[in-house]
Amino acid sequence: MAKTTILLLLLLLLLSSILVVADQAATTATQLSPAAEKSIGDLNLEVEKVIDVVVSAAPPAKQMETMHAALKHLQPIKSALAKAKESGDEKKIAKLVxxxxxxxxxxxxxxADKKLMMMEDSFNSVAAPSPLDCPTVDKAYCETDSKIQKAFDGVVAAAPVEKRLEVRATILKKTMYTAGSTINKAYADGDEKKIAQVLAAYSKAADEVIAAAPADKLTIMEKTFIAAAATGN
Structure with missing residues (x-):
């Protein structure tokens, strides 16, 4: 118990220093309203709680390893916070929060055994554009997202009526989840070339599904989306 408490105290110290650095990197560029500063403070507290939950959920022998992994997963949040603050756009800050x-x-x-994985996926998603902001944000992202959704709808519609719910659930759990995770990770890593490669691969895969005959759509989606996911490795 004492070991866990010490570990979490160390975690909070490390986390605080990371978030303070992100704040200081943008403070000199802009002056935000008290409401925006409070939102950023709330965001920092939310992140601290998440780290606490993720580390506490790990077995005692794995908590130090989990802490290091969790801290690495903070990079997308740190980068997004610095950019939002530097822009001075308080609407961006509110959306980030x-x-x-x-x-x-x-x-x-x-x-408990999925929290670290979900932390990586969920925080990576913060680095990517939001589909809700399309089509006014990243054009390539929005076009790819639209094609993926159209391909998904086509596969579900092509399934026998009695199988549609099952097909929908299976695709959402595997194919669509992997697609979102792969795209989000590319944005979180920040490599523009990799982002373009991943988006192009999924756009091409979706086009093939959309063009396929109804009876072939599911098989082609499984094949082409697996190939697209490999571009993110």
Whole structure:
């Protein structure tokens, strides 16, 4: 118990230093309203709670390893916070806080042995554009997202009526989840070339599914989306 408490105290010290650095990197560039500063403070507290939950959920022997992994997964949040602050756009800050709150809720609801994985996926998603902001954001992202959704709808519609719910659930759990995770990770890593490669691969895969005959759509989606996911490795 004492060992866990010391570990969590160390974690909070490390986390605080990371978030302070992100704040200081942008402070000199802009002056935000008290409300925006409070939102950023709330975001920092939310992230601290998430780290605490993720580390506490790990077996005692794995908590130090989990802490190091969790701290690495903070990079997308740190980068997004610095950019939002530097821009001085308080609407961007509010959106970031909202997306982190959603990510935190997903992580908190995940089983103990899945929390670290969900933290990585959920925090990576913060680095990527939000589909809700399309088509006014990243054009390539929005076009790819639209094609993926159209391909998904086509596969479900092509399934026999009695199988549609099952097909929908299977695709969402595997194919669509992997697609979102792969795209989000590319954005979180920040490599523009890799982002372009991943988006192009999924766009091409979706086009093949859309063009396929109804009876072939599911098979082609499974094949082409697996190949697209490999571009993210």
């Amino acid at each position: 909202f997306r982190v709150e959603i990510a935190a809720a997903i992580i908190n609801a995940a089983p």
